[in-house]
């Protein structure tokens with residue numbers, strides 16, 4: 001990744017207005033974004049081409065989207081840390097959603113669908129099948145065997161799943177889940193602009209029953225748990241903060257409290273492969289065991305971590321478009337489900 005111009009160190013504290021994306025981005029970065037656009041556009045978007053290109057150029061100007069080859073399973077350095085970028089800062093998202101709100105008011109645009117409509121549709125329908133399988137006591141994954149549930153039965157199953165979408169952005173994934181039959185839906189985002197946009201779009205599109213709340217997942221104020229927690233691109237953004245590795249640890253601590261026992265977490269990422277996400281969960285589970293065995297750990301923390309491993313791998317989407325590179329097949333987006341113990 002080249003040529004990122006960072007805002008001044010204390011910019012998040014000293015700003016009297018959220019910077020527009022154009023304040024933070026150099027011309028060089030824009031041309032990187034234009035190159036990166038071809039990767040993202042393969043998954044489509046809701047905007048017309050010219051508008052889409054302009055918006056995506058801004059959003060992608062940090063060049064965080066990897067070249068196709070980086071997603072193959074034989075990456076040269078699979079453990080290389082993702083470089084920080086502006087997409088890890090709240091000021092970036094506040095500015096982005098200020099632009100998207102203006103676009104919504106002027107042109108009625110819904111804003112960016114991260115990873116595109118095709119991925120969003122796959123995530124929603126795959127998650128629905130997974131939840132039905134779990135409701136019926138099948139845990140092997142959603143792609144096995146023919147299903148014969150009646151519409152009423154499916155509706156009954158899905159209405160029992162409380163759903164939280166972390167880093168919901170414009171909330172369109174929740175609208176898609178509502179179309180699939182889920183009815184108990186909540187979306188959170190730390191950017192007020194995102195929540196404002198999500199509410200307006202939900203009202204416009206006839207989904208006023210979806211709850212939207214401003215909440216930072218790393219310091220969540222939510223005091224309830226959810227059977228299904230979705231994350232499409234939020235962990236990716238969190239990992240791009242300058243303190244990304246630490247923030248990712250905080251993320252897992254927080255998310256493990258938000259997913260109800262027996263519930264599931266479905267993460268969609270363009271920065272981590274399925275294997276990397278599974279490894280990250282293993283590390284989190286190991287850390288909890290380590291904490292429970294450390295004599296220095298306070299008693300209450302020890303008791304909390306004496307529980308069984310928080311998450312275990314359940315299933316992953318296998319139907320994304322794949323490509324061949326260096327003799328291996330890979331996909332640019334991964335969606336993985338974990339079961340909460």
Ligand SMILES: C[S@@+](CC[C@H](N)C(=O)[O-])C[C@H]1O[C@@H](n2cnc3c(N)ncnc32)[C@H](O)[C@@H]1O
Nearest residue numbers: 093114167168169189190216217232233234237
């Ligand atoms: C790549 S966008 C994805 C938006 C949406 N999920 C989608 O798929 O279109 C990442 C989102 O995560 C939100 N986000 C980043 N860090 C967050 C945090 N700590 N707490 C809550 N939301 C966060 C951003 O504001 C942004 O809306």
